Amino acid sequence: MRKNYIGKFKAKVAVEVIKEQDTIAELASKYEIHRSMPTRWKKEALEGLTAYLNALGHPVNRKRVQRLMKLMHNKRQRL
Secondary structure, three states: OOOOOOHHHHHHHHHHHHHOOOOHHHHHHHHOOOOOHHHHHHHHHHHHHHHHHHHOOOOOOHHHHHHHHHHHHHHHHHO
16 A cells, blocks of 8 residues: 655655755655655655746756755755
8 A cells, every 4th residue: 555645744855855964765764754755755846846936937947946945954054
């Protein structure tokens, strides 16, 4: 039987993957999920954010979105 995860949980894991503070294996173990899920959710999150920003009229690509998310995370940690 497949387990379904809510969007909020997927987003939380995706953000942790983007932070790159833990390995994929560590995150999979921490959240008790298959090791392929964090990478998949990261990809989905970046694609969703890219589509959202493009729809707002801010053309970006996945790499730029990832850099922006890391920058935002680093700034938030300093506060």
